Amino acid sequence: MATSLKNLSLYNPNDVPGARQMKFGIVVAEWNPDITFALRDAAINTLLRQGASRNNIVVKHVPGSFELTLGAKWMAETQEFDAVICLGCVIQGETRHFDFICQSVTQGITKLNLDYSIPVVFGVLTTNSVEQAKDRAGGKHGNKGDEAAVTAIKMAALKKEFE
Ligand code: DLZ
Numbered sequence: 361m362a363t364s365l366k367n368l369s370l371y372n373p374n375d376v377p378g379a380r381q382m383k384f385g386i387v388v389a390e391w392n393p394d395i396t397f398a399l400r401d402a403a404i405n406t407l408l409r410q411g412a413s414r415n416n417i418v419v420k421h422v423p424g425s426f427e428l429t430l431g432a433k434w435m436a437e438t439q440e441f442d443a444v445i446c447l448g449c450v451i452q453g454e455t456r457h458f459d460f461i462c463q464s465v466t467q468g469i470t471k472l473n474l475d476y477s478i479p480v481v482f483g484v485l486t487t488n489s490v491e492q493a494k495d496r497a498g499g500k501h502g503n504k505g506d507e508a509a510v511t512a513i514k515m516a517a518l519k520k521e522f523e
Pocket of ligand 1: 389391392423424425426427448449450451452453457458461
């Protein structure tokens with residue numbers, strides 16, 4: 361569903377498993393910090409709301425979205441986490457940088473999911489403007505950090521079903 365139709369923060373807590381026993385890593389890009397720190401704070405609050413302990417949420421910052429993949433890989437390598445959440449915001453500029461960063465981070469995160477067999481969640485906004493990003497970082501379309509946290513919990517719980 362297009363995010364213009366969906367509020368990213370809306371979910372039914374009864375449809376989301378408890379996160380009390382789960383440990384999460386969050387990697388946050390420092391580019392566009394007004395946006396990415398809002399994603400980070402929303403993700404943390406959602407994990408806490410679903411029962412996670414603050415001690416079981418480890419947050420690391422990387423310079424930009426391009427670095428999210430490596431930051432998440434280092435987290436996954438520790439084998440400490442039930443899920444890793446990547447949060448970033450890439451805004452279309454005048455050059456092709458946008459395309460290269462988006463392509464790199466989407467392919468990189470996909471590969472981490474398959475290589476490490478833990479959920480590595482794609483919480484990266486890719487927008488045409490700052491306004492579109494703000495709309496999805498606590499604005500009229502909710503907050504992608506909430507959506508990323510819910511996805512992390514659901515996928516971590518699903519993995520436990522196969523263990
Ligand atoms: C260089 C760059 C540009 C132009 N735009 C963004 C952006 O919109 N969002 C983002 O997260 N990072 C951006 N970066 C930085 C790159 O992700 C990366 O940090 C640098 O290219 C250094 O590897």
